[in-house]
Amino acid sequence: MKKLVKDFGPAIIFFAVLVLIMGLLSLISKPATPGMLKDANGKVYASGLDIAIEVEDKEITARQLFEAAAEDLTYANHINADVEYSYSEDTRYTGDLNMGNLMFNKSFDIKATLLYDRYFLDDKNNMSVLNGTGSSYYSATGGIASDYNQNKSMASEYTWYKGLQNGEPKTAFLYDGDSECSPKIDVMRILALSSNDLSGMNVEIFYYPDSVDKTLGVKIEGDDLSYFLNSFQVDNDVHAQLDNVTYYFNYDTKSLRKVYVKGSHSSPTVYLSDYETLYLFETDIKINAIEYGQVEMPEIPDVVVENSQLNGFLTGDSTIVPNAGITMPFIEGTQWAEDARIILTRTLSKITDEGFSIQRYSEAIGEAAKETGYEKVKAEYNVDENETLILVRFTFDKDGQEAGSIFVPIIMTADGLICGTNMVVLSEDMVSVYEDGSIMVIHSISDSLWGEMLCTLDEYGRIIDKYTKVEESKISNLLLEEEMNAFSSMDSKGLTNLANNYDYAKYTSVTKLTVLEDGVNNVYYCVGRDEDTTALENLTGLKFLDQDKLLSKTEMKKVNEVTEWQILGE
Numbered sequence: 424m425k426k427l428v429k430d431f432g433p434a435i436i437f438f439a440v441l442v443l444i445m446g447l448l449s450l451i452s453k454p455a456t457p458g459m460l461k462d463a464n465g466k467v468y469a470s471g472l473d474i475a476i477e478v479e480d481k482e483i484t485a486r487q488l489f490e491a492a493a494e495d496l497t498y499a500n501h502i503n504a505d506v507e508y509s510y511s512e513d514t515r516y517t518g519d520l521n522m523g524n525l526m527f528n529k530s531f532d533i534k535a536t537l538l539y540d541r542y543f544l545d546d547k548n549n550m551s552v553l554n555g556t557g558s559s560y561y562s563a564t565g566g567i568a569s570d571y572n573q574n575k576s577m578a579s580e581y582t583w584y585k586g587l588q589n590g591e592p593k594t595a596f597l598y599d600g601d602s603e604c605s606p607k608i609d610v611m612r613i614l615a616l617s618s619n620d621l622s623g624m625n626v627e628i629f630y631y632p633d634s635v636d637k638t639l640g641v642k643i644e645g646d647d648l649s650y651f652l653n654s655f656q657v658d659n660d661v662h663a664q665l666d667n668v669t670y671y672f673n674y675d676t677k678s679l680r681k682v683y684v685k686g687s688h689s690s691p692t693v694y695l696s697d698y699e700t701l702y703l704f705e706t707d708i709k710i711n712a713i714e715y716g717q718v719e720m721p722e723i724p725d726v727v728v729e730n731s732q733l734n735g736f737l738t739g740d741s742t743i744v745p746n747a748g749i750t751m752p753f754i755e756g757t758q759w760a761e762d763a764r765i766i767l768t769r770t771l772s773k774i775t776d777e778g779f780s781i782q783r784y785s786e787a788i789g790e791a792a793k794e795t796g797y798e799k800v801k802a803e804y805n806v807d808e809n810e811t812l813i814l815v816r817f818t819f820d821k822d823g824q825e826a827g828s829i830f831v832p833i834i835m836t837a838d839g840l841i842c843g844t845n846m847v848v849l850s851e852d853m854v855s856v857y858e859d860g861s862i863m864v865i866h867s868i869s870d871s872l873w874g875e876m877l878c879t880l881d882e883y884g885r886i887i888d889k890y891t892k893v894e895e896s897k898i899s900n901l902l903l904e905e906e907m908n909a910f911s912s913m914d915s916k917g918l919t920n921l922a923n924n925y926d927y928a929k930y931t932s933v934t935k936l937t938v939l940e941d942g943v944n945n946v947y948y949c950v951g952r953d954e955d956t957t958a959l960e961n962l963t964g965l966k967f968l969d970q971d972k973l974l975s976k977t978e979m980k981k982v983n984e985v986t987e988w989q990i991l992g993e
Contacts, residue, residue: 456482468629472618476628478639478674485628485641486618488672492679493615499543500718502614506537506553507707508606510663514700529563533603533657539610539708542586542718550586550593551611552721557581559604577601581731584723585609595723597731602810607656610708613682616670620650637674642667651684655706663704664688682708727989730810732840736833737804737813737991741840742778743833745771748844750886753866753874754852759827763847766791766819767829781815784831785991788817797821803988807860811835812880814856816988825850830862834884843884856985861889868909871896877979890938890977898928898950910935911946917963924962927952936968938976949973 458474461467467476475482496502512531537555561575579600586593598605624645631638648665655663665686673680686704727737735741749767751760769791774783789800799820806813813833819826827850832843846862848854853865861879868874875892893909900906901922907915914935922928932951937944947968950959956967968976 464631465633466629466631468627470625470627472621472626474628476630478630478632483628483677485626488628488639488641488670488677488679489616489618489621491677492670492672493617495678495713496541496611496615497543499541499713500716501543501712501714502539502541502611502710503712503714504539504610504614504708504710506535506539506555506608506610506709507705508535508537508557508608509533509703509705510606510657511703512700513703514698529561531559531561533557533559533606535604535606537608539608540721541611542720544718544720547587547590548720550584550588550721550723551609552582552584553608553610554582555580557600557604557606559601577604579605581605583607584721588723593723595726596729597724597726597734598729599731602729603657608706609654609656612654613651613668613684613708614679614710623647638671639674639677640669640671642669663702665704678713680710682706684708728806728810728813730806730835732835733806733810733813733833736781736840739780739782742780742783743840743842744778745774745784746842746844746884747771748885749847750844751847752864752876752878752891753868754847754849757849759849760847762795762797763819763827763829766795766797767845769794781991784815785817788829792819797826802991804991805856805985805988808858809860812860814860814862815991818850827852828854832880832884834880834882836882836884841884843880844886846878846886857979857982858985859982861979861982868893869906871900872906872909874909877977888937888939888944890936892934892936892977894932894934896932898922898925898931898933901933914946914965917965921959921963925950925959934973936973936976940976947973947976 456469456475456477458471459467459469459476469476472486473484475484510533514529535555535557537553539551539553541549541551543549557579559577561573563573577600579598579602581596581598581600581602584593584595596607621643624643624647627642627644629638629640629642644667648668651665651668652663663686665684667685669683669685670679671681671683672678684704684706687702689699689701691699724734725738726734728734732741736743747767749764751763754760766788770784770788773787773790779787785800785802792798792800797819801818801820802815803818804813804815811834815831815833816828817831818828828848830846830848832846834841834843846864848864849866851867853863855863857863859879861877863875863877865875866873872893872895875894877889878886879889881887895901895906895909899922901910901918907918910918918933921933927950934949934951936947936949938947946966948959948963948965949968949970949972951970953969954967956969959965959967
């Protein structure tokens with residue numbers, strides 16, 4: 424036995440030392456705190472809201488970090504943060520590379536650089552303000568469809584208010600440019616996250632003790648991160664899916680300093696085979712300051728319409744130069760047309776400064792109306808669906824009867840707001856205003872003659888007729904001078920031949936259509952029954968269409984009609 428110990432003694436001692444070293448290494452690589460792990464890169468981590476890691480001999484959990492941050496941020500009198508937002512879609516062809524010109528690529532990007540401020544007075548008075556700039560870019564190349572081979576860019580400056588004022592929820596949004604590249608981000612909802620909001624999500628707390636700043640953070644992953652996606656509002660078709668959200672905390676104070684939201688996924692393009700779209704989504708929120716002390720609450724602006732320039736005009740904060748131009752579809756020479764011209768002239772003479780506010784214009788037109796014998800003026804307005812046009816409607820009463828209206832268009836241009844051409848209509852006219860800003864006027868010229876005009880406004884505020892129709896219900900009536908006067912004198916010879924020589928002149932109608940096509944006004948005629956248009960052209964020397972073609976040239980795209988007008992000043 425003694426010889427055995429003597430022979431194997433050194434080996435036993437070596438083995439004991441080896442076991443001791445392995446035990447020490449095990450203690451180093453596997454921390455004592457239950458559930459805490461350490462990877463090859465030196466990251467200490469633990470999975471779960473309530474699983475702790477050791478930071479400088481102190482145990483800390485993700486729940487503790489979130490609860491402390493939420494309390495700190497909720498009751499801070501002022502928070503300031505920088506926010507960077509980006510979203511992109513990139514569609515690429517993945518099929519046969521020999522498809523030639525059928526292949527195309529397209530991309531779409533939205534970016535925003537924002538400043539976030541939150542002001543807290545008490546539980547009933549607090550306000551978040553997000554403001555900055557946004558931009559978007561669309562590019563498409565290749566393919567044979569007209570939708571491709573194009574580039575489009577947009578930009579905006581905007582401010583979004585959200586909070587409580589005397590206990591009442593208040594929001595306001597104003598933008599200048601294009602609202603589609605103006606993402607609204609509920610920053611406070613992301614920053615002051617409650618651990619209760621993390622149900623069903625995977626939470627990992629981590630710590631890099633050997634890094635320069637000793638990074639301390641919490642990473643959140645899971646199949647359903649809709650809580651975070653619901654914090655983003657974008658006026659565009661955004662297909663974002665999130666991979667993870669990471670919160671970074673100050674190592675010394677354990678206060679929140681940064682949040683990074685990331686998402687990426689690819690999927691087959693729904694409407695095209697052999698194409699794939701890659702989606703990328705990123706938002707970086709960096710807290711600059713968390714302050715306590717006195718705070719001055721921001722003043723929420725009055726918002727009538729979200730476009731800041733149009734809103735400034737409606738609230739009286741801005742002025743524009745008036746326009747003396749007038750158009751009077753089908754009613755030139757009537758008493759109301761003459762009175763309306765006088766009212767507009769007197770109105771402009773009362774506005775002595777360079778521009779006018781809507782309030783001053785309403786006062787001036789009311790004074791001018793009384794001087795012209797009209798005792799009542801009603802002022803209303805409507806904003807088009809794209810928020811590029813305000814149409815103000817002044818309606819005039821005389822002797823208790825409505826006489827007619829004057830429409831005053833206020834248009835957004837690249838150089839700011841301008842006043843467009845005024846339009847005058849009779850009270851008997853059927854006037855339809857559509858959400859895209861176009862206007863249709865239908866006027867009865869005589870018992871058998873009526874006119875219809877669909878118009879819009881160009882970028883300079885001029886009224887452009889999309890088309891004008893004049894219809895005589897009985898062609899033979901064109902032998903009467905007052906009926907023929909509704910048509911062009913250049914066409915009177917041909918129309919007279921039609922009235923005298925067309926077999927159905929006493930029984931059917933004729934319509935004159937003037938339609939804008941490729942920047943040119945073209946004139947066509949159409950009779951109210953199926954006929955050989957060539958024979959009609961030979962008879963009259965005028966260009967004729969059949970009824971189907973006439974209808975196709977006057978068909979409107981489906982746009983909702985404006986049914987409600989807002990009272991000006993309310």
